[in-house]
Amino acid sequence: MTLMTMITKMGEGFGKTCAIFFLTLLFSLPLGMLVALLRMSKNAFVSSVTRGVISVLRGTPLMLQLLAVTYGPYYMFGMNVSRNKLIPVVIAFSINYAAYFAEIYRGGIESMPVGQYEASQVLGYTRFQTFMRIILPQVIKRILPSMTNEVVTLVKDTSMAFTVSYQEMFTIGKQIANSQTSFVPFVVAGAFYYVFNLLVDFGMGRLEKRLNYYR
């Protein structure tokens, strides 16, 4: 098999890699905010349950969570394993990343000076207005560097979908490597991820610059 054929075949799986990446961001970014708010709840029960869930999600391998979401329903309830593996893959990724994002959001929100809340309150802003207009925009600026880290990690983590044989780029690369007894597909995969992350870095850098208009 020529290098070009390898790249073409793996490139076909790249669309699925992108699907995991973008769908995970789409769901985990808002879900993470919800989890962060639950984690900061004044209700001790809600906040400690949320803390426990975050602890498990961060303390066990993503690979294990991927297997659990994909095959768990079969072993526990005798349900059929989903034909379209994208669904369990995105569910597992979204939940896992929401846990990480939640902790980043929480750190950002808790780092905001209390004076911002007090000024808003005295001026008559509702709690929702204060959060959406005063707190959140400043939190986003503060957490952007940590978010870049997570997003870069997500790009590479998409490769874990091979454990449930979802036909994304890395899974295809691994199959080619096995059938051709060649290491080249892994080098190709590495190049794909690296270029993807260069773009991510570029995009996040642009965003950081755009938010640099204030301190």
Place this chain on the structure above:
Amino acid sequence: MNTLLEIRHCKKSFDGKAVLKDISLTVEEGQVLSIIGPSGSGKSTLLRCATLLETMDGGDLIYNGVYAAKDQGGRAVYSPPPVLQKVRNTFGLVFQNFNLFPHYSVLKNIMEPPMLVQKRKREEVKEEAVRLLQQMGLSDKADAYPYQLSGGQQQRVSIARALAMNPKILFFDEPTSALDPELTGEILKVIRDLAARKMTMVIVTHEMNFARDVSDWVVFMNDGVIIEQGKPDEVIDHPTQDRTIQFLRRILEQ
């Protein structure tokens, strides 16, 4: 005269330690009232209770005849949120450390609250914001961001932000304490101008000379109680209580 603010028997404790012990105070329309006293005397807590940033344990809090909190059996019972929201609309607060919104330009800091909270029209609010900036001597700073301004300029923006809501009373919580000494003058001048325009103000301050010339009424607090109150000529120049005399001697020696 019209009583704008009445605080009756205000009590407040933190972790069992009484910070305010039965404070009563009235503010009349057009009056400039200064609260002085050593740090830890409860002046800032009193201001925070009056501006609803802190809840009183007991006592009444009445703005322009509307009860924000009413004492029931020694416990302060607060009015429902819509009433409190209306009450908040009658006062403004200038913080010690400004608390401007750093992600908004100077103009947006001043314009957003009246547009968002009071649903006033953009054109009308903008006109007023421009006028306030001119009054504060900051016409050229409308498009600047807070971090680009000196402390004194930031504090003037925060005064403009408070004034844009057309408050009936303006509270100042040690408005010059976070400023370099050479910048305090510009803030004191702004407050003097406001006093000349008959703005009702309550000022917690350490600036004795300023308190003497700007206020109609001075309250000296110590250890959570009002020791003495009266005209500045009485409280600052001819105090009768030992605690006041000691405090003034200490602060004027500096």
